[in-house]
Amino acid sequence: MQLRRFSVKFQRISHIFISHLHGDHFLGLAGLLSSMHLLGRTQPLHIFAEQGLKTIIDTTHAASRTVLQYPLHFHPLNFGGSEVIYEDEKMKVSTLIMRHSVPCCGFLFEERPLPLKLIREKLEKYSIPVELLEGIKHGADFIAPGGMVVPNKELTLPPLPQRRYACCSDTLYNEAIIPQIANANLLYHEATFTSDMQQRARQTMHSTAHEAATIAKLAGAGKLIISHFSARYKDLNPLLEEARAIFPNTWLAEEGAETEVG
Numbered sequence: 502m503q504l505r506r507f508s509v510k511f512q513r514i515s516h517i518f519i520s521h522l523h524g525d526h527f528l529g530l531a532g533l534l535s536s537m538h539l540l541g542r543t544q545p546l547h548i549f550a551e552q553g554l555k556t557i558i559d560t561t562h563a564a565s566r567t568v569l570q571y572p573l574h575f576h577p578l579n580f581g582g583s584e585v586i587y588e589d590e591k592m593k594v595s596t597l598i599m600r601h602s603v604p605c606c607g608f609l610f611e612e613r614p615l616p617l618k619l620i621r622e623k624l625e626k627y628s629i630p631v632e633l634l635e636g637i638k639h640g641a642d643f644i645a646p647g648g649m650v651v652p653n654k655e656l657t658l659p660p661l662p663q664r665r666y667a668c669c670s671d672t673l674y675n676e677a678i679i680p681q682i683a684n685a686n687l688l689y690h691e692a693t694f695t696s697d698m699q700q701r702a703r704q705t706m707h708s709t710a711h712e713a714a715t716i717a718k719l720a721g722a723g724k725l726i727i728s729h730f731s732a733r734y735k736d737l738n739p740l741l742e743e744a745r746a747i748f749p750n751t752w753l754a755e756e757g758a759e760t761e762v763g
Contacts, residue, residue, distance in 0.1 A: 520606050669689060678716070686723040691707060710744040714727075
C-alpha cells in the first residue's frame with residue numbers, strides 16, 4: 502500500500518534484503534509477492550534473508566495453493582560474519598553483523614568504481630570514433646590515424662567518487678561495525694529510544710538516538726538518517742535533537758521522503 506501511495510513501481514524491484522525475522526521487518530512480504538504474481542510478473546525476484554523465511558514463504562504459498570508465475574530465488578544469510586552477498590557491474594552488497602535478540606544483519610551498498618569522464622571538446626577536436634570511447638573511459642590512450650598518441654589524461658576527467666550507503670537495522674550500540682561503514686555517504690541507523698530510556702534499549706537490544714549519532718560521528722558518515730522509533734514517541738523532535746547534538750547532519754526517516762546518497 503505504501504509503495505503504491507508513493508508511486509513506487511514495485512514490479513521493478515529485483516532484490517529484497519531482509520535484516521531479521523521480527524514481524525515488523527517481513528510480515529508484509531507475502532502480500533507483496535502475491536501482488537507481483539497477480540499483476541503478471543515474469544522476471545525473477547531474489548530474496549536475501551535468514552533461512553527460516555523460506556519456510557514461512559513456502560508454508561504460506563502451500564496453504565493458499567499459490568504457485569508463483571515468476572522465479573523466486575532465496576539466498577540464506579550467514580550471521581557468523583560479514584560477507585559479500587551480491588555483486589554486479591554497478592554495485593556490491595555486504596552484510597553488517599548487528600547485535601540483536603535474534604540473528605540480524607545490516608547491509609552495506611557500495612557503488613562500483615565509475616569510469617573516467619570524457620571531455621567532449623577533446624573528442625571532437627581529435628575526431629575520435631564512437632567505438633573507441635569505452636576504452637578511453639577505462640584509461641586507454643587515443644592513437645590517431647597518423648600515429649600521434651593522445652594521452653588519456655588529455656581526454657578525460659576523474660570520475661565521481663564511489664558512493665556508499667550503510668543500513669544498520671535493529672541493534673545494540675556496536676562500534677565493531679565502524680571500520681566496515683567508515684566514510685559512508687549515507688548511514689541509516691535505528692534510534693528506538695532517547696537516552697533516558699537507555700535501560701529499556703538494553704533490555705530490548707536497541708539503540709538510542711545518542712548512540713546512533715555517535716556511530717555516525719565515529720564512522721565519519723556524510724549524513725545520518727534515524728528511524729525505528731518506539732511508539733511511545735508521539736513527538737519525534739526529542740530524538741532528532743538528541744542525535745543532532747552529537748551529529749548535526751541527522752534527519753528523521755519520514756514516509757515518502759527522498760534523499761541523495763552522496
